[in-house]
Amino acid sequence: MNRWIKELYKNDELLIIDKEIDTYLEIAHASYLEMKKENPKALLFTNVVNAQNGIKYTTPVLTNVFGSYKKCKIVFGGEFEGVAAKIDGFLKLKKPKTLKEKIAKLKDILSLRFVLPKSVAHGECQEVIYDKDKRLDEIMPILTTWKDDGGPFITMGQVYTKSLDGGMRNVGMYRLQLFADNTLGLHWQIHKDSNHFFHEYKKAGQKMPVAIAIGGDPLYTWCATAPMPKGFFELMLYGLIRKKRASLVKCKSVDLEVPSDVDFVIEGYVDPTKLKDEGPFGDHTGYYTPIEPYPFLEISTITSKKNPIFYATVVGKPPIEDKYMGYATERIFLPLIKTTAPDIVDYAMPENGVFHNLILAKIETLYPGHAKQVMHAFWGVGQMSFVKHAIFVPKDAPNLRDYGGIVQYIAQRFDFENMLITEGILDALDHSSDKFAFGGKLGIDLTEASPKHRSFNDISNDELKSILSSKIEGIKELCCYLENTPNKTVCLKLQKKERASEIFERIKELGDYFKIIVLFDEKNNDLSNPYMLFWRVLNNIDAKRDLFLDKNIMMVDATKKTEIDGYDRWWPNDTVCEREVLENLKKKGIVEYDEEFLKKWQIVDF
Template identity: 40%
Template sequence: MMKKRKYRDLQDFVAELEREGELLRVRAPVSPYLEITEITDIMCKYPGGGKALLFENVKGHSIPVVTNIFGSEKRICMALGVSDLEELADRLARFASPPAPTSLRDLLGLALMGHKLSRFIPRKFRGSPAPCQEVCHIGSQADLGKLPVLTCWPKDGGPFITLPIVITKSLETGRRNAGMYRLQIYDARTTGMHWHIHKDGSHYFQEYRKRGIKMPVAVAIGADPATIYAATAPLPRGVDEIFFSGFIREEPVPMVKCKTIDLEVPATAEIVIEGYVDPCETRIEGPFGDHTGYYSLEDEYPVFHVTAITHRKKPLYAATVVGRPPMEDCYLAKATERIFLPLLKMVFPEIVDYWMPWEGVFHNITVVSINKAYPGHAHRIMQALWSQGQMSFCKCIVVVDGDLRVNDPKSIVTHLLNSVDFEKDLVITEGILDVLDHSAPQPLFGSKLGIDATKKMTYEPERKLPEIKSRFPGESVIHSALIRINEGIKDFYFPRMNTLHNPLLLTVRKDSGLTCKRFIPALLEHPDLEYFSVFVLFDDHIDLQDSSLIFWKIFNNVDPRRDITVQHGRIVIDATKKGPQDGHSRPWPDEIVMSEEIKERVRRRASELGIEELLSPRG
């Protein structure tokens, strides 16, 4: 069993990672411009998430950089002080839903539980100075250029602080929020403030904007791991993330007042940036290589003005690198998935389990299993989840029966291909979308897909599924049929699934302005292709045998209403890049790709960097 610990601060956690063999020290000089990203990306893509990385010699800076500290099942459990994520989930469920008292003893137990919760309330740090204020740079002495902030990807708009705890306070209620919003460095004393319109930080900002008052903001970099995680957690509005961190740690987070603004920050943080956001000022922020695997586009965002930078005498700079999954943030999201399941089941007791595949980048698909009790139950769950907190951003919800293991991709895909009637079991509706969803014709709002893959009950429409087809047409017949349909179809692959619905994956060259709508009817009508009832279209550079890649493309590139065609029980899914010819007038973001120069430089130095084993062919 994994040893459980609570950590005073980030350096305590990093030391424990090293003792557990979970840390690689990189002593060779590395650049914060792209090189640290490439090394981290290689480590994140290693099976199991590799190790945390401590870059001791960052060019142009005296502060070491640490990345990938949460990026494995073991490290995320270590960070939260548990041997298993279910342990924390069970503890949260006990506090959130205590049993109804039936005796004086039960009442006493509830009182003691309330007393125990009060112990997690943030406390004032005792002592002077607080660790995060051992060194103080006030006013013009503050210089963001002293921090080893990473430029992560070649097309990024500049260096970005990627693992900040951004602390704000409501002007109306005085409640604190600690969220994680990236900060683009503009110059020595200004950054972008990238809080999405749906986030608490943005809600509080609107209060200041309506009053025309500058908003104080504090940014903590490198707090203890529970506090870093808490800043990412989807807590209800008004619930203090610092209190939640105390709950995880089972001891309060010590806080200290900032030097130049009226906010408190975690006293044991490595670095704190103090300042304000002017509600009358915005500036172009981005692009940024985001967790979707695409660049989020440029847009107008508020500007954060720095009034002070304080830090430890020997701080660490904590950063994360996001991009095409799997990356470190996948394990933070997995923790949220497991920890908050009991709370979801309190609202919907029929839910057995749920799963958010990494390829869906957390907000594009959720598979939910339920104990179905009545006709239409699956549809009720879809609509109910689309009205719940951050689940409301989910683009696709698949509902299956409770006896199906939801986190087994092969079983889920096989089940869908054996049980779904595309005419009767798909629900297309509309709702809010994550700001990073690039496939919808409009930002922030678009179509959603629900799939009812539960067993049918009395009074539900009977499914009509294809019969088992014994005659496979043969590759040459398929090739000839596709060429006759359209010369823009370049390649195909048919996974041997042994299912009722047989899928055919196609790549399409659209550089001549071709739109897939032109030949979709022919795909469905050609007699030599009747063996297949599922067609999925991809751009011509896609490796059709890379299952993770094709699911990532499907989950990210499909607007259900525009890109799904159903006809006579068969379906075509267009997962290609869209443009004006497809009815998509918004800019389509580029995929994140590291420059060949940086990739080659890192591979050439692999032995020196200590990552040679990661680049060796694996059997």
């Protein structure tokens, strides 16, 4: 970790903050604000306290390590495309023809020797051994990110597990809640590999060994987030990218191995017959996730390096550090995606769609229904199946990351006949569906669509607002988008007091004025901020429940759902920073902001 800190510092990508700062909200808020800047820095906090428990730490806290393309390039040792090309090379084992190709192939084949991790006898991560009953937050500065979080959480933990028969190893990154009795909640979601292992132990009536590593080479942590298929140990990917075998050391009290150079290791066992209420936690969707029962770790040993660094990330509304971690995943996994869908030319999962809420894909279609076939393939395999909304365009569409260009392209072509609504599994964090981890999916296939023409009655926004106000109660504001396209879209802020279907019945004759109308709640929505409006819509809708269609008009209900909508789960609040904490940080000279900045990124309630 020290090596990466030096590397980031040398490249002007790291700020050192030596003013006193608290693990309760302060570090998280400062790191979060930093991620909203144009060129965010990694932050190293060297004077960390937990005022509530009267603790002053000698261990610094490091955040935002992946928080820019430049920082990712430093950590990955080059462009992601290089890694993707290497993976692609292995997947397409073509016979080399020229001498140059033969040398390149030989190099590739030789690099396979780095894939298998090696075992070493000693690890720096075991230089210090702590009393297992010592409270974790006395040993390491664990952060509380949001006011309504259930407690402090380790947010960059690499969670090492193995299958019951020991044949498969896994590392996944899952948040870890520190409970009052010094156990750790293991938030491995229902679809994840460790959860599958957990069920093997549960069936066999055996305790499950778990080792949590924090820190070391940041690439370990990214590998723990990589959506590798079950049975593929993620540290093999580490070896391939780093061109160096991962060195693993045996844990002290459980039969598992962890990278020898990580900063902290927490070992223990999970009793599969016991669960604890985990959460709430303000997650990367920008919403809190509710309290749910999860397994927990009973600690058997804690070790660390002599001078460890505590490594953490902060999640919340986009953009956050996972924007860049997700981008790395997106680029590196393109060749693997092509093994299921060879005609995919490119894809993008924008961060304001929080990755699993939207995929944009370019495809070269070869037969009728080709794009829909691939949508179904995505919705059926691995972690791509969490994706709620998929928009497919042909290969000559604008670059998928030219968001202005691609939105215009879609708006010129979209019609209801291009839509496919189905249902399937959802990310466990999704709150829109009235069922846990299962709900509506929307596909939009524009691969055969040509530009359409449709014009609308030319009236002012005030006139339109007054027409709509005669049909809908509680309208506060109105804003129009895509006005010169056949998909003129009206965004409405309102206090919704009735079922969306009843509203739609009264406005479905208004197709002369617009094609699409989107309903937003009054609180925390700024109709002039399309980045955050997209974020809100993609989070809040379940395509099966919240899209209302008639001949030439569509309504999208992006408001919070309640019993009147037939929704009986807990609808979460947005993650927002505490004003008081921000002001305090400003006074100490740790952060700078103005009201416009806070509003742009919806950092506080408004």
